[in-house]
Every structure is written in C-alpha cells, then in structure tokens.
Amino acid sequence: MHKLLIRNGSVYSSEFSRFLTKDLLIEDGKISKIGLGLVDSEARLIDASGLIVAPGLIDMHCHAYPLKPLPSNALNPIDPDATCFSSGVTTIVDAGTSGWRDFITFKEQVIEKSAVRILAFLNISCRGMLDLEAENEVDMLNPEIVASYIKSFPELLVGVKTAHYWTTKPFDDLHPMWASVDAALEAGELAGKRVMVDFYPNLPDRTYPDMLKRLRPGDIHTHMYAPQFEIIEKGGTVAPFIWEARERGVLFDVGHGGISFVFRNAVPAVKAGHIPETISSDLYTKNIMGPVFSLLEVMNKFLNIGLSLERVLYNVTAAPAKLIGRPELGVLKVGSPADVTLLAMRHEPCSFIDGGDARLDGDKKLECRLTISGGKIVFNPYGLGCIPWEKAPEEYWTKQCQIMY
Ligand SMILES: [Zn+2]
Structure with missing residues (x-):
C-alpha cells in the first residue's frame, strides 16, 4: 500500500482537546509516525496548512x-x-x-x-x-x-x-x-x-x-x-x-x-x-x-x-x-487505523434549519476537504496532493488512478 504524508495540519488531539501543528505519516492502513518536519520520499504529500486534521x-x-x-x-x-x-x-x-x-x-x-x-x-x-x-x-x-x-x-x-x-x-x-x-x-x-x-x-x-x-x-x-x-x-x-x-x-x-x-x-x-x-x-x-x-x-x-x-x-x-x-x-496516534478527515473552517454568514422548519443564522461552517479511510483517499474534491494537470504525464495519471481507485 502507498504512503501518505499529511504536512503542517492543525492536528486535533481528542485526548487533550487541543490543536497542535504536526505531520502525519500513513502507511499500510495505519498511522505510522506523528511529528514535526517528517520526510518520506516515497509518500504522496498532502499540504494541510490552514486545515484541521481530525480522526475520521x-x-x-x-x-x-x-x-x-x-x-x-x-x-x-x-x-x-x-x-x-x-x-x-x-x-x-x-x-x-x-x-x-x-x-x-x-x-x-x-x-x-x-x-x-x-x-x-x-x-x-x-x-x-x-x-x-x-x-x-x-x-x-x-x-x-x-x-x-x-x-x-x-x-x-x-x-x-x-x-x-x-x-x-x-x-x-x-x-x-x-x-x-x-x-x-x-x-x-x-x-x-x-x-x-x-x-x-x-x-x-x-x-x-x-x-x-x-x-x-x-x-x-x-x-x-x-x-x-x-x-x-x-x-x-x-x-x-x-x-x-x-x-x-x-x-x-x-x-x-x-x-x-x-x-x-x-x-x-x-x-x-x-x-x-x-x-x-x-x-x-x-x-x-x-x-x-x-x-x-x-x-x-x-x-x-x-x-x-x-x-x-x-x-x-x-x-x-x-x-x-x-x-x-x-484518536490520531501511532498504530491507530488511518481514518483521517481534513476540515476547513469557513467564516462567513450561513444559516441552518431544524426539524420544525425553523432557522438559525450563524457565521462559521466546517467543510470537508479530504477523507482517508483505512489509509486510502476516498474523498478529495480539492485535489489535495494532486499535481497540476499540465505537469501530469500520462503514466503518472494512470498510476494515480490505480492507487486511488
Ligand atoms: Zn434513528
């Protein structure tokens, strides 16, 4: 199985209920390393700057x-x-x-x-x-x-x-x-x-x-x-x-x-x-x-x-x-299953409805940017970790398709 390296995310620690900027290395369906400045030349890099990294x-x-x-x-x-x-x-x-x-x-x-x-x-x-x-x-x-x-x-x-x-x-x-x-x-x-x-x-x-x-x-x-x-x-x-x-x-x-x-x-x-x-x-x-x-x-x-x-x-x-x-x-810790979600917090006027058709107006909204299940990317609408299409050779595209799907 391929490796994923999620870098510079604001990692949510459910044990201590706080956020710390860290990197996460994922391999073989599990979280294998958590730390700062992680490097792995074989891993697909995902830049999570500005994003929350939470357990699935x-x-x-x-x-x-x-x-x-x-x-x-x-x-x-x-x-x-x-x-x-x-x-x-x-x-x-x-x-x-x-x-x-x-x-x-x-x-x-x-x-x-x-x-x-x-x-x-x-x-x-x-x-x-x-x-x-x-x-x-x-x-x-x-x-x-x-x-x-x-x-x-x-x-x-x-x-x-x-x-x-x-x-x-x-x-x-x-x-x-x-x-x-x-x-x-x-x-x-x-x-x-x-x-x-x-x-x-x-x-x-x-x-x-x-x-x-x-x-x-x-x-x-x-x-x-x-x-x-x-x-x-x-x-x-x-x-x-x-x-x-x-x-x-x-x-x-x-x-x-x-x-x-x-x-x-x-x-x-x-x-x-x-x-x-x-x-x-x-x-x-x-x-x-x-x-x-x-x-x-x-x-x-x-x-x-x-x-x-x-x-x-x-x-x-x-x-x-x-x-x-x-x-x-x-939790996100070494050895845990690599179920991970990357969330963006958007600050903008927004509204919500309840079961009685009543509305609540608000000003913030989480949006899912990437989901990883068992070490595999399963939702990636913003193309995190993907290379721009102009730079993608055909064999790269084919390989990524095999990895992802
Ligand atoms: Zn029910």
Missing part, C-alpha cells in the same frame, strides 16, 4: 439497512459509501435498523461490503425497522435471543436499541406501557451492553422523566432535543429531571433525524449545559435533503449554537469511540 468522524446514529427493494413498511436507509465520506465520516453506528432475524443478511450484504466501517445496535424487535409496525408487538421482543446475537458478534454489535413502541394508542394487556424499553434493558443486562432508547411519551401515563429513571448508568437517550420533550422551563432553564438523570450517569445523543431536533430545545439546553455526549445525524433517505443533510451539517449547527470546536469534534470522535468500545477509532 463517527456517526453514532445512522440507518444503513435494508437494501433495495425496500419492504413497504420499512425505514428508508442510506447507502453509507455514497453518503458518508463526503462529510468526513468513516465509521457509522446503525441504530437498530436490523433486528436479530435479519442481522446475518445485514452483515453479509451491507456491513461486510461497505468501505465505511459499520457497527450496530441490534433492535429489540426481531424485525427491526424493516417493519415499523412490528416494533409495536410484544411477541416480537425476545431479550435472550438479542443478547445471544450480541454476544456472538461482539466486534459488530455494540448494544441494544428500542424505538417507536406504542406511541399514541391507550395501553392494554397486549401492549404494556414499558414492554419495549424493559425488554431492551433486560437484553442489555444479559449482554453486558448499553441500551439506546428512541422514545415517545404516551401521556399521561408514560412520561419522559419516568423513562429516564428506568435507564441504567451508561444507557443512552437518543433524540435528546426532539420537540416531544419538555426539557426547557420558563426562563430558559433545563428541567431538574434532566440533571437527575445526568447525575445517575444517563447519556444523551443528538439523533437529529427528520423531526427529532428543534432549536427551541437545543439552543437553551446547550447554553444551560445540557450538552450531548455524542452528536449524530440519524440519517435516512427522507432527511438527507434536509433538515439533516449530513453529520457535518449537524456539527455546524452546534458550532453556531455556541459549542466549542474542540467539544464538537470530541463528540464525533473520541466520545462515540469510547461508548462503542473502540477507543482506537477516535
């Missing part, structure tokens, strides 16, 4: 299964390789699109075929989101089987997901109030893994504070700024039950999605310190043209709400890497 971004909440043709009642997923690299994302965590019944097909047809690294939360409902109605049925929940799958594929399955259960109709004997959340917690306990909860209060009986009380330390509530949660009190303070949940170690993920992120909740919450542990997109086909667009766009929303660049980067690198038990993916 990790999207903690995406949907990447099934393939086409789509079942009629399924969530419409993204194609990870076509979607993620252009925003610097090299790893995604599928948030329960698949249940245990379809996991092997998901693994063989998508996970093992994708250049983007895919890990997954397994849906507590056996049909996952291939049949959104089935997530309402108690006989589709089997914690023992879910736990056994997670134990059998520890390199791919990072936890259990519960979502979309009995959100509006009255509860009855066939649909107990907490059936899905409790089954997911039981599976999480049996497998020794986290649970990620997508939740809709069914009032007056099933409330958001009561759901948070059920979660264990380390479990994750995704869609934390969705409009169905009354987290902001009069005067702009955050409701006490949120701080109580945080005190107990409950974690919060953005999971922007089509309708699960509103500035009305996010802006005052961030200002009051109710900040996500992980920033994620919840990308599927229907929100990719807005309001989500990409993980990078979601990160830009948080930058313009007022979160620091260091914190935003931490929330899409080291933070998710630790939560999924793959800490080597969230």
